[in-house]
Structures are given as C-alpha cells and as structure tokens.
Amino acid sequence: xxxxxxxxxxxxxxxxxxxKGQLLNSEYIAGSINCxxxxxxxxxxxxxxxxxxxxxxxxxxxxxxxxNPADINLGDVYRxxxxxxxxxxxxxxxxxxxxxxxxxxxxxxxxxxEAETALVKSLSxxxxxxxxxxxx
Amino acid sequence: xxxxxxxxxxxxxxxxxxxKGQLLNSEYIAGSINCxxxxxxxxxxxxxxxxxxxxxxxxxxxxxxxxNPADINLGDVYRxxxxxxxxxxxxxxxxxxxxxxxxxxxxxxxxxxEAETALVKSLSxxxxxxxxxxxx
DNA sequence: TCATACTGTAACTATTTTTATTACAGAACA
DNA sequence: TGTTCTGTAATAAAAATAGTTACAGTATGA
Numbered sequence: 001x002x003x004x005x006x007x008x009x010x011x012x013x014x015x016x017x018x019x020k021g022q023l024l025n026s027e028y029i030a031g032s033i034n035c036x037x038x039x040x041x042x043x044x045x046x047x048x049x050x051x052x053x054x055x056x057x058x059x060x061x062x063x064x065x066x067x068n069p070a071d072i073n074l075g076d077v078y079r080x081x082x083x084x085x086x087x088x089x090x091x092x093x094x095x096x097x098x099x100x101x102x103x104x105x106x107x108x109x110x111x112x113x114e115a116e117t118a119l120v121k122s123l124s125x126x127x128x129x130x131x132x133x134x135x136x
Numbered sequence: 137x138x139x140x141x142x143x144x145x146x147x148x149x150x151x152x153x154x155x156k157g158q159l160l161n162s163e164y165i166a167g168s169i170n171c172x173x174x175x176x177x178x179x180x181x182x183x184x185x186x187x188x189x190x191x192x193x194x195x196x197x198x199x200x201x202x203x204n205p206a207d208i209n210l211g212d213v214y215r216x217x218x219x220x221x222x223x224x225x226x227x228x229x230x231x232x233x234x235x236x237x238x239x240x241x242x243x244x245x246x247x248x249x250e251a252e253t254a255l256v257k258s259l260s261x262x263x264x265x266x267x268x269x270x271x272x
Numbered sequence: 273t274c275a276t277a278c279t280g281t282a283a284c285t286a287t288t289t290t291t292a293t294t295a296c297a298g299a300a301c302a
Numbered sequence: 303t304g305t306t307c308t309g310t311a312a313t314a315a316a317a318a319t320a321g322t323t324a325c326a327g328t329a330t331g332a
Contacts, residue, residue, distance in 0.1 A: 004228060004319090007244055015236050025278065032234040036321050041280065058329025059277040074247070092140060098168040100151050100271055107270050108143055111210070111262070118258035122251045134243050135236055140290090161307065172292050177309065194300025195306040227288095 005081045008033060008043050010131070013052065013077065017069045017132040023062030050080035069132060075124025141217045144169060144179050146267070149188065149213065153205045153268040159198030186216035205268060211260025 011033050015024060026044065030037040044063050047053045054066040065072075094101030147169050151160060162180065166173040180199050183189045190202040201208075230237030 007228070007240075010244065011230065011236065011240055014240065018236060027278090032231050032237040034229055034231050034237070038281090038322075039320065045280070055279065056329080057279045057327075060330060061278045061328080063279090092143070093170055094147070095168050095170050100147065100154060101168040101170070103271055104143075104147055104150065107267065108146065111259070111267070115255045115258045119251045119255045122254035123247070126247070131243065131247070135239055163307090174293075174310085175291065181309070191308065192300080193298075193308045196301060197299080197307045199308090 005043065005046075006078060008035065008039070009047055009077060009081045010074070010128075012040065012043060012047065012063075013065070013069075013072065013128050014132050014135065016053065016063060016065045017128055018135065021064055023056060023060070023064050025062040028062075046081065050076075052077070052080065065128075069129040070127050072128040073124045074126045074128070074131065075120040075122075077128070078120055078123050141179065141182075142214055144171070144175070145183055145213060145217045146210070146264075148176065148179060148183065148199075149201070149205075149208065149264050150268050150271065152189065152199060152201045153264055154271065157200055159192060159196070159200050161198040164198075182217065186212075188213070188216065201264075205265040206263050208264040209260045210262045210264070210267065211256040211258075213264070214256055214259050 012029055015029055015032055026037040026040040029044075030040045033040065044053060044055060048055060048063075048066075051066055052072060053063045055061065055063045094104055096102050148165055151165055151168055162173040162176040165180075166176045169176065180189060180191060184191060184199075184202075187202055188208060189199050191197065191199045230240055232238050
C-alpha cells in the first residue's frame with residue numbers, strides 16, 4: 001500500500017472505538033489526525049462503503065462504528081483501504097521485445113501478491129479492539 | 137515500500153542473471169525496463185552499495201552480478217532497496233493533545249514493523265535464481 | 273419554518289514525490 | 303587520444319498526494 005490511507009483509516013477507527021458509540025464529526029477527527037476534514041470525509045466514505053462505519057448527516061451528525069471492534073480485523077481494513085498494489089503499481093511498461101521485459105510484469109505481480117498475502121495475514125491477526133486497547 | 141525501486145532493482149538483477157556474467161550497460165538495461173538510464177545507474181549504485189552487483193567503468197563497461205544468484209534472496213533485495221516505511225512514512229504529526237493522536241505514531245510503527253517482517257519473510261523464501269528461472 | 277451544523281462530493285490549487293533530462297568529470301579501452 | 307562507458311549533480315517535468323473552497327442536501331431544534 002502507499003500513502004497514508006491506512007494510517008488515517010486506522011486512526012479514525014481507533015477514535016471511534018475510544019468514544020464508544022458517540023458520534024464524531026469530521027472536524028474533530030481531522031483535529032486529532034492533524035489533517036484536512038475533507039480528507040477525513042473521503043476516508044470515511046470509503047470505510048462506509050466497506051461497512052466499517054455509519055454516518056449521520058445534518059446538525060449534530062457524525063460517524064460511529066458500524067461493527068463491534070472485536071469483529072474488525074486489521075487485514076480487512078487494509079484490503080478495504082488499499083488502492084494500489086503494494087510494491088509499486090508501475091504504470092511502467094517494460095520493453096515487449098526483451099524476453100525479460102516481456103514477462104516481468106506478470107512475475108512481479110505474482111511475487112507481490114504472495115508477499116502481500118503474508119502482510120495481510122499478519123495484519124489479520126489483530127482486531128481493532130486489540131489495537132485500540134493499546135491506548136487505554 | 138513504495139514507488140518502483142524494488143521492481144526496477146529486481147528487473148536489473150534478473151537481466152544480469154540471464155546474461156550470466158556478461159556486462160550490461162545502463163542504456164541497455166533502461167531499454168528493457170523502459171525508463172531513463174540515469175535512473176538505472178542510481179539503482180545500480182544502490183545495489184552496488186549492498187554488494188549485489190559490480191560495475192566496470194569506461195568503454196565496454198557495465199554491470200554484472202557480484203554474487204551467485206542462488207545466494208541473493210528477495211527479502212534482502214527488498215531491505216536494500218526500501219527507503220521508507222512500508223505503509224506510508226507519514227510526516228504527518230497527529231495532535232499531541234489528543235490521547236489517540238499522542239500515541240498513534242508509535243502504535244502504527246509497531247504494527248507496520250510486524251507486518252513488514254511478515255512481508256520480508258515471504259520474499260526471503262525466494263532467491264534471484266528462483267525468480268529468474270521463471271523466465272527461461 | 274428557518275437558522276444552524278453537519279455530510280457528501282466536486283472542482284480547483286498547492287505541495288510533495290517521483291521520474292526524466294542535461295551535463296560533465298573521470299575511467300577504461302582500442 | 304578519441305570513444306564509450308560510469309557516477310553523480312543539478313535541474314526540469316510529470317505525477318501523485320493533500321489541502322482548500324464551495325455548495326447542495328439533510329437533520330435538528332428554537
């Protein structure tokens with residue numbers, strides 16, 4: 001993965017867990033992360049798409065967890081959040097006239113998939129509840 | 137990790153393995169990768185720093201593997217090549233006045249380190265020889 | 273019912289990161 | 303001694319990421 005999507009998403013989920021069902025608005029969350037509220041809302045939209053959070057519009061609105069934190073594992077969060085292949089979604093197009101260039105994209109993809117599976121497996125051994133417990 | 141350092145380095149190493157000791161110059165390698173020769177030379181400089189390749193300057197110069205491909209494992213290549221933490225080296229500084237913001241960087245780092253260890257372990261199960269054999 | 277305070281989303285700008293280009297000194301070769 | 307490389311720096315271009323502004327739509331409550 002890349003950039004800070006995972007960090008931001010996990011930060012959001014941790015905050016939501018800590019306040020146990022209370023609604024938090026994007027400005028508050030952005031204040032904790034120290035980033036832009038719109039970025040938080042975009043990240044929340046994605047977390048919502050994958051069923052991790054619920055949001056309430058309008059005055060007094062905000063977001064809350066849509067699941068029990070013990071049922072949210074970090075591997076699933078990673079998968080929901082990831083947008084590119086792990087080790088560099090090269091839009092690079094190797095030379096098709098070279099025997100190595102011609103095949104390497106496929107071989108790299110296979111290698112990355114395997115490595116990423118190992119990564120996700122490691123993340124999956126922890127739930128949001130576990131992670132969040134470290135803050136108490 | 138990120139960007140295409142690993143992809144490029146592995147592409148280089150694979151090419152060098154395929155030609156079995158022949159010297160390849162940066163322009164030829166760049167032609168296979170379809171990128172800039174200077175980028176290849178920088179990547180080679182790094183691979184040299186970690187003892188994977190040898191280079192010869194001057195006319196007729198180029199690079200070759202400095203080790204037996206069976207002794208180069210992909211986890212080591214990954215470690216040599218990686219420059220940032222895996223899941224987003226956020227230069228972001230969360231709010232120190234928030235209980236979550238204050239501690240999350242450390243918790244994320246620990247989590248990433250563990251996940252990355254799993255990733256490297258997966259990559260380490262393969263050598264350059266194994267990888268390169270897929271092209272024959 | 274109307275002012276207020278949110279979400280959701282788009283459009284745009286700014287910043288940062290990545291990649292490419294140009295340039296050139298120094299090395300090896302013929 | 304001209305040619306062809308590496309190594310490296312400086313710069314420019316391109317791409318990715320994050321921030322900003324703006325606003326329609328929704329809920330709340332006075």
